[in-house]
Amino acid sequence: MPNNVTPLSTTQQINQLFRSYKVDLVRNLRGIFGSGPPDPEDLVQEAFSKLLTHKDVDNIQHPKAYLTRAAVNMGLNHCTKYKQTELFIDGALESAGETLVTVDSPEDIYSLNQRVSSVSDAMNELSDKQREIVIRSRIHGETYEQIRNNTGWSLADISRQLKSAISVLADASASEES
Structure with a gap:
């Protein structure tokens, strides 16, 4: 590097990369994920935050390949979590004896809203700790060990709280059937 050229700061470098690559990255991600979710522009922002x-x-x-790979990985993680959430809700609805909606008629949409509301009400019956464990375990896919590392709770307590939460949710779905 010539002596008269001042090196760019990291922030300046990232700003320069952002101006250079943002449009292409968003276009590429839109080709992979469509309009979202996950939103391609949000993924690009997250990739630059990671950078x-x-x-x-x-x-x-x-750097363009690095940013693309980071954004695609974040998008795939989002899709995985979205699918896990869908499966959790579908499982809760099925355990409540509800059929899953496959047609978008007004009656089906109303029925789905009612079922989602009943799952939400059941989740609200849980303690904050139980709700957090259910969300971390069943929706985010965290292991007991990961939950322990993030919260400091013991593995035995996590197991007890999750079993208790599942019992509350099962009781709520059983009373919903009555």
């Missing part, structure tokens, strides 16, 4: 935490931006040889 901000990178210790040595100067040593990334292909």
Whole structure:
């Protein structure tokens, strides 16, 4: 590097990369994920946020590829969590004896809203701790070990709380059938 050229700060580098690659990244992600969810523009923002935490931006040889891979991975993670959430809700509805909606008639939409409301009401019956464990375990797919590391709760307590929460949810779905 010539002596009269001042190196760019990391923030300046990232701003320059953002201006250079944002449009292409959004277009590529839109080709992969459509309009969303996950939203392609949000994924690009998250990828640049991740780049901000990178210790040595100067040593990334292909920043566009790095950003693309980061955004695609985040999008795939979002899709996985979305699918897990869908499966959890479908399972809760099935255990309540509800059939799943497959046609978008007004009656079906109303019925789905009622069922989602009953699952929500049952979740609201849980303690904050139980609700957090259910969400972390069943929706976000975290293991007991991950929950323990993130919360500091013991594995035995996590197991007890989850069993208790499932019991509350099962009781709520049983009373819904009556």
